[in-house]
Amino acid sequence: xRIFQKTPLSVCAAMVAVGLxxxxxxxxxxxxxxxxxxxxxxxxxxxVRDSSGALSYTLGDGKYVGFHIEVCQKIIANAExxxxxxxxxxxxxxxxxxxxxLVQNGTVDIECGSTTNNAARQKDVSFALTTYxxxxxxxxxxxxxxxxxxxxxxxxxxxTTGTTSVQILxxxxxxSGVDFKEVYGKDHAESFLLLESGRADAFVMDGQILAGNIxxxxxxxxxxxxxxxxxxxxxxxxxxxxxxxxxxVADDTIREMAKSGDLAKSYDKWFVQPxxxxxxxxxxxxxxxxxxxxxxxxxxxxxxxxxx
Amino acid sequence: xTLEWQVFLTxxxxxxxxxxxxxxxxxxxxxxxxxxxxxxxxxxxxxxxxRTLEGSRVLPRIGQAxxxxxxxxxxxxxxxxxxxxxxxxxxxxxxxxxxxxxxMALGLFTSxxxxxxxxxxxxxxxxxxxxxxKALGFKTWQLYWYVLLPAAxxxxxxxxxxxxxxLLKNSSVAFAVSITELTMFAMQAQEETSRGIExxxxxxxxxxxxxxxxxxxxxxxxxxxxxxxQQSSVRPSITAGH
Numbered sequence: 001x002r003i004f005q006k007t008p009l010s011v012c013a014a015m016v017a018v019g020l021x022x023x024x025x026x027x028x029x030x031x032x033x034x035x036x037x038x039x040x041x042x043x044x045x046x047x048v049r050d051s052s053g054a055l056s057y058t059l060g061d062g063k064y065v066g067f068h069i070e071v072c073q074k075i076i077a078n079a080e081x082x083x084x085x086x087x088x089x090x091x092x093x094x095x096x097x098x099x100x101x102l103v104q105n106g107t108v109d110i111e112c113g114s115t116t117n118n119a120a121r122q123k124d125v126s127f128a129l130t131t132y133x134x135x136x137x138x139x140x141x142x143x144x145x146x147x148x149x150x151x152x153x154x155x156x157x158x159x160t161t162g163t164t165s166v167q168i169l170x171x172x173x174x175x176s177g178v179d180f181k182e183v184y185g186k187d188h189a190e191s192f193l194l195l196e197s198g199r200a201d202a203f204v205m206d207g208q209i210l211a212g213n214i215x216x217x218x219x220x221x222x223x224x225x226x227x228x229x230x231x232x233x234x235x236x237x238x239x240x241x242x243x244x245x246x247x248x249v250a251d252d253t254i255r256e257m258a259k260s261g262d263l264a265k266s267y268d269k270w271f272v273q274p275x276x277x278x279x280x281x282x283x284x285x286x287x288x289x290x291x292x293x294x295x296x297x298x299x300x301x302x303x304x305x306x307x308x
Numbered sequence: 309x310t311l312e313w314q315v316f317l318t319x320x321x322x323x324x325x326x327x328x329x330x331x332x333x334x335x336x337x338x339x340x341x342x343x344x345x346x347x348x349x350x351x352x353x354x355x356x357x358x359r360t361l362e363g364s365r366v367l368p369r370i371g372q373a374x375x376x377x378x379x380x381x382x383x384x385x386x387x388x389x390x391x392x393x394x395x396x397x398x399x400x401x402x403x404x405x406x407x408x409x410x411x412m413a414l415g416l417f418t419s420x421x422x423x424x425x426x427x428x429x430x431x432x433x434x435x436x437x438x439x440x441x442k443a444l445g446f447k448t449w450q451l452y453w454y455v456l457l458p459a460a461x462x463x464x465x466x467x468x469x470x471x472x473x474x475l476l477k478n479s480s481v482a483f484a485v486s487i488t489e490l491t492m493f494a495m496q497a498q499e500e501t502s503r504g505i506e507x508x509x510x511x512x513x514x515x516x517x518x519x520x521x522x523x524x525x526x527x528x529x530x531x532x533x534x535x536x537x538q539q540s541s542v543r544p545s546i547t548a549g550h
Contacts, residue, residue: 097495100502120502161483161492162499170322183406184486197392198402 034109034246039083047094047111053212054270054282055114067270072112075253096162111238118302127236128250129297133289134235138227139203139210147226152180158191158200165204168231215280232305258294315503333493341476347415356426378420387413391485410482418475425467429460469526473519
């Protein structure tokens with residue numbers, strides 16, 4: 001048809017091809033040696049989360065704190081010793097969608113959030129030794145009487161877009177034949193709002209995010225974390241792939257912290273004791289799986305935990 | 309960097325491939341857009357006509373209030389108002405599914421813009437049309453239905469085409485209220501497969517195809533509805549003035 005002859009489809013195709021090759025070119029242009037890079041520039045960029053429970057969150061005003069941020073700061077201190085000069089830390093807030101691309105392209109040197117270490121991601125990035133093992137649980141209103149995922153038949157279940165919990169729910173639905181309606185929040189705060197406002201009967205997410213949100217809610221006593229563990233996920237600090245030098249610094253730091261007991265103390269400080277800004281407690285003591293990982297530091301992906 | 313297109317054939321954990329999920333999500337996008345379009349056009353036309361009424365003082369003001377209300381608030385904020393705030397104020401709305409709430413929000417937001425286009429189209433017609441119709445004894449509704457709107461429609465079709473394409477693209481904000489459409493598919497599938505480039509490329513192509521189809525469809529409508537000799541034809545007319 002004459003109309004389609006006028007449409008510059010060939011121009012569009014050419015632009016896409018140019019864009020792709022340009023993207024491929026820049027991807028290979030990055031060197032994977034973080035230590036050399038930070039030595040040359042004098043600064044290191046830490047990827048942080050705005051609200052990932054007690055692992056990494058913002059106090060406002062560009063200040064970020066949390067368990068993983070504390071571990072990362074120790075890693076950076078050891079990196080300073082390794083390169084022999086002082087490094088300035090820059091914080092960059094990342095989201096579930098952009099954390100991996102930003103580490104890959106060099107914008108972020110070390111990501112200290114709540115990233116699950118799994119086999120798919122190990123194709124694109126590498127992880128330091130696991131510092132925390134997360135268990136995916138269910139949060140419900142205390143007066144709802146729900147104690148297990150099997151009681152959620154026909155109910156609304158909230159989870160956050162862009163997280164691994166979405167896929168876990170989908171697999172569980174298929175495996176067990178329980179049929180529930182999924183409601184997606186665009187971030188953890190919104191998903192919790194769905195539970196709070198009654199639009200959802202349950203919120204499925206990593207236990208510490210549930211605990212963190214409950215602690216910060218208007219009336220924490222109204223909520224309970226119930227049910228079986230739906231998935232066990234090792235959470236680790238993310239680094240660039242094939243960067244043996246920096247990974248060694250990170251791994252050595254974590255191994256040393258685990259042996260000296262600093263890791264357990266830091267965990268206690270963030271997960272059990274009152275934390276800023278409101279001096280609330282997350283109240284989640286370390287699980288057996290987490291303590292086992294500290295005793296035998298490893299960077300095994302999630303799939304290895306599922307096999308047990 | 310190689311592109312792994314076979315990721316679309318892998319299972320997503322729930323017994324369907326990512327390709328099937330992509331197509332389902334596309335269906336949701338088209339569904340939201342179509343339903344919102346069916347809300348926007350009648351509302352927009354009505355409000356646009358209200359704004360051009362000459363015999364009343366109240367009705368044009370109502371039209372203007374409508375337009376100002378829905379035009380001055382960002383679309384995403386409007387969607388949150390419909391999804392979170394209104395159901396708190398009117399508990400009966402808690403029964404409505406998020407699909408209809410998003411359709412209402414998107415439809416009414418677009419209706420304000422369409423109302424302005426209808427108003428501009430009607431006001432672009434020579435004043436003589438309206439007076440001739442009145443002189444012939446048409447009632448107001450007959451005047452609009454038989455004289456003004458048919459002529460105005462030919463003038464409005466290009467901006468209306470733009471607006472319809474905008475509506476389709478704006479449907480992507482529905483992901484914020486849990487509609488499993490293309491943008492949500494892109495974010496979630498990218499997270500699960502870590503193959504962001506392939507996923508986003510596919511989603512981009514589908515959005516482009518949808519918008520282009522709307523464009524071509526309405527272009528055909530424009531061609532079929534063209535009145536020979538009118539100023540609104542694409543080819544410049546060689547008949548001098550009129």
